[in-house]
Amino acid sequence: MFPPQSGTAMMLVAFASFGLAFIVRPVGGVLLGICADRAGRKAALSAIIMMMSVGTLLIGITPSFASIGIAASVIIVGARMLQGFSAGGEFASATAMLLEYAPRGHRNLIGSFQACSQALSFALGGAAAYLLLHNLTPAALDSWGWRLPFLFGALIGPIGYYIRSRVDESPEFAALIEQRRHVRAERLSLLQIVQRFPRELLGTLGIVAVCTTSSYVGLIYIPLFAGSQLGLDPSAGQLGMLAGALVLLVMCPITGLLADRYGRRRVMVPAMLAYGVLAWPLLSSLVNAPSTMNLIRFELVSAMLMAFFWGPSAAALAEAFPVQIRSTGMAIVYNVGAMCFGGLAPLINAWLTRMTGDRLAPAWYIAASVLLGTLGVLAMTQRRAELHEAQQHA
Template identity: 40%
Template sequence: MQTVLNTGAPLAAAPPLSNSQVRRAVLASVIGNGLEWFDFLIYGYFAKTIAHVFFPVGNNFLSITLTLATFAIGFVVRPLGGIAIGAWADRHGRHKTLSLLILLMAASTLLMGLTPGYASIGIAAPLLVLFARVLQDLSVGGEFATAAAMLTEYAPPGRKMFFGSFKMTSQAVALLLSSSCGYLLTTNLSGEALASWGWRVPFLLGALVGPVGFYIRHKVSESPEFVQLRQQLAHAPRQSLRTFLRERGDAALCAMGVMTATNYLWHSYMPLFVERQLHLPLKNALFGTAISGLISIVGYPLAGKLADRFGAYRLFFPITIVWICAAWPLFSWVLAAPTPERVFAAQMIATVVLSLMSGAHPGMLTQLFPTATRSMGVALSYNIAVTLFGGLAPLTVSTLIGVSGSRMVPAWYLMFAGVVSLLLVGLSASGRRLCREPNLWPKDGAHS
């Protein structure tokens, strides 16, 4: 890809990268995302226990709602963190930003695991939990975008979707590890031990990734495309949010559409749904989630390869339509006879579809923005979409079930999100253009 700037001069060719440089860049890019998802999923799995430890209000529904609200509040700050950190990464580089972010994420995960319960320190306990979630989501606000930019900017031509899929693969690894950890704890500990200390173990283990991740990221060189851009400009790239929205607003809407049909609700809320609505042991859902992680480790890179070959935006529409059509029968079938076997089968079917749908997401988002505004563009779009249809989803669905009494609310929600996703991508000029020209990447200095 030749990137052209406002000066009209083409960028000089980047020196060839060694295999070891590429491998280090991939590992550095995905390790933080794995920690993010590990923390995210563990909080969802143990939401019921966390509610009793930090929000003992005497009303089970209200206690769970407060726990999920704390979870959602963290997501509300994500767009703010994403804009600020994304803009900083576009000015100062991917490498420095990623090194800082993993330390912030590890600190918030450690705080979550060490905070005493309400019985010990009173109102300070839920306030500390809230602070931990806000700190986590401020850092995560820039993590996905900056790491996705690093991955695709290190990728060779024709393999950018495949390299971007490694970011999703790290989520699958986190899914496998978090659910396996949760399964072992819920299987081998009594309810009293789990509530007393067992639920803290995954958070404490997750925090250990921080120092290791910082060391790995600190050793990685800056993205080749960013280095080229800096050399050509002779100063840090800069663009105001107003200018960005004017020039890249259509691309941002398209990117939000890509992320709206997200897998956040399925993976984070499903264990709570199985436990509270189907009245099955939590370990049943966690076992299926662990197997889902194994399948996704293969499914995400496969989706990336298919996207490189056929065009990510050309595959987006049929796969999303399949997901919309599958949501209702999956939930209806499980609710008709809620058994562990049916829950497991539904999880496997959903995992295959979600893997094919989500594997190319990092590459699809980075393809919409030029190097100079890539981190901010992806961060803004990604975080608004996952806040509305990811972080707020468990609280929204749980509240709607409580108000309506219908256990089919998750199916309706997934179908609604899928339709919104199709509309945003299909109605945007950027989405239509990339369906026609799947290998088109924006040039620095050109309008979207």
């Protein structure tokens, strides 16, 4: 889809086009978050899935650069930006609805299914890529095979729209709508949200930083890095991603349940610190002795630790904001964090590795995100304690 270039340069171009979608995510997140907070979660989620489906279909049917030249690059970038715009509102709106249906005392468990859905998507993506790499010749894969996951993925759009357009609004949001009928509620602008909730925004941004870094560096960049820089077979990278995603899929509900019982801080912070400490020796082992087993070990250990802060993260973000601005607040932090620490992370890590010559650079990037995540969890748990104390005095 792009002009032919050298291997390393082509990887940078690919990561740049991947990262472009994350630049528009904050815009889509805020606009769709405002829509979800005013028109309803159902309307926003129905529109979001159709936009994502159209963007995915465009990628699957666009002719190659050899056929239509630079137009192929333009269409692909446009499709990625449409995906990014719609994805910007997905997490916030879906999480808001999910948590607003959850009974108190079980919100970490119910919220963990948001993380499960992301893990399932990584697992399905990794499985699809592995099957294609393993069963098709390079010529067939380059010619038409790579399009199959996008074409099948686009089929989810109509099915998802049918389901989402028929679901009821969450009880909390329905109560807010009823209240608005009798009392003219204050509608906060984006600037007012930033001014009134700086601690919530910064605290949750730290949580998003470590969660998105762990996914886009650990599950996406490292497997591709192992194939392009360490000489492993590309299918080994997809197998490693699949293994890590399956661990997350199984473990996230368990960690959500533990967070409901023992508190988020006790579950999330030790795992974050262990993840930051172990990233260097795990990556060093892979770099010094590249093998499929070392890659899978990296993914399995990383995913086991990631699950302890992935599982409770959705509830932590949702409970930070009141219902009337919940989607907008989460959209701001999630998409700014996803842009800076997620979508651009593969590009930044590829650039850092190339410029410094240090193939362990991703481990330091992970360690920095862990510091932000730990501070974020501590800030939010302290904030909850202060609010609880204030309510008792009131």
